[in-house]
Amino acid sequence: MCGRFDLHSEPAVLLKEFRIDHAGVDYRPSYNIAPSRNIVIVKDDGKRYLSQCRWGFIPSWAEDSNIGYKMINARAETVAEKPAFREAFRRHRCLVVADGFYEWRRVGKQRQPVYVRLKSQKPIGFAGLYNTWTSPEGEAICTCAIITTDANDLLNPIHDRMPAIIPKDKEDLWLDPNVREKEKLAPLLSPYPSQEIEIYDVSPIMNSPAFDSPENIIPHVIAPSE
Numbered sequence: 001m002c003g004r005f006d007l008h009s010e011p012a013v014l015l016k017e018f019r020i021d022h023a024g025v026d027y028r029p030s031y032n033i034a035p036s037r038n039i040v041i042v043k044d045d046g047k048r049y050l051s052q053c054r055w056g057f058i059p060s061w062a063e064d065s066n067i068g069y070k071m072i073n074a075r076a077e078t079v080a081e082k083p084a085f086r087e088a089f090r091r092h093r094c095l096v097v098a099d100g101f102y103e104w105r106r107v108g109k110q111r112q113p114v115y116v117r118l119k120s121q122k123p124i125g126f127a128g129l130y131n132t133w134t135s136p137e138g139e140a141i142c143t144c145a146i147i148t149t150d151a152n153d154l155l156n157p158i159h160d161r162m163p164a165i166i167p168k169d170k171e172d173l174w175l176d177p178n179v180r181e182k183e184k185l186a187p188l189l190s191p192y193p194s195q196e197i198e199i200y201d202v203s204p205i206m207n208s209p210a211f212d213s214p215e216n217i218i219p220h221v222i223a224p225s226e
Helices: 011-017 065-070 084-091 168-175 184-190
Strands: 005-007 030-033 038-044 048-055 074-076 092-098 100-107 110-118 124-134 142-148 161-163 197-201
Touching: 005 092, 038 124, 038 168, 048 092, 084 092, 084 124, 092 142, 092 168, 124 161, 168 184
Parallel strands: 048 142, 074 142
Antiparallel strands: 005 030, 005 100, 038 048, 038 092, 092 124, 100 110, 110 197, 124 142, 142 161
């Protein structure tokens, strides 16, 4: 799964890396993005732009927002058929913008956080789905889920799932609103190549979602007593 990630790149970097026509949103860097937070996504309606969306997908038919806490991720294997996601898979695909994500591995009885990023240290575009949900009070809220796939060989010893990262040369296809065929889209949701990512331990201080600091992504050496 993907339960925590970070985004700290400057807006100018995102505009260049994702070929954004206009920014569309202001955002603050965050080193500890947790579910229910607003996240930055890339949409394409003929022009590419950045938008904010709440992390936690709420289907249009949902009666309240609580279901979003259970739908932060969608599995690549079933996303095209699952009733909650299939329409968004056809019509409302996006890229969730990140610099890296966190996972946890067992060290004795402790859960040791690790940070996963591209070796290039460039921003990542996770495969995402979005939907506009209208609350009973009439408020329109953009909500979003991150699609996960099988972990690659590097990450698999830590967790068997990882976010589906869309390769740069496939972003146009993923975002194209005119492409709706599962046969064209499903191959984009493969595990990202191990040789292009790196993983390292980070401090357990980031285990609390309230701790949001650049310290979260600094490599951490585990002491023998930890």
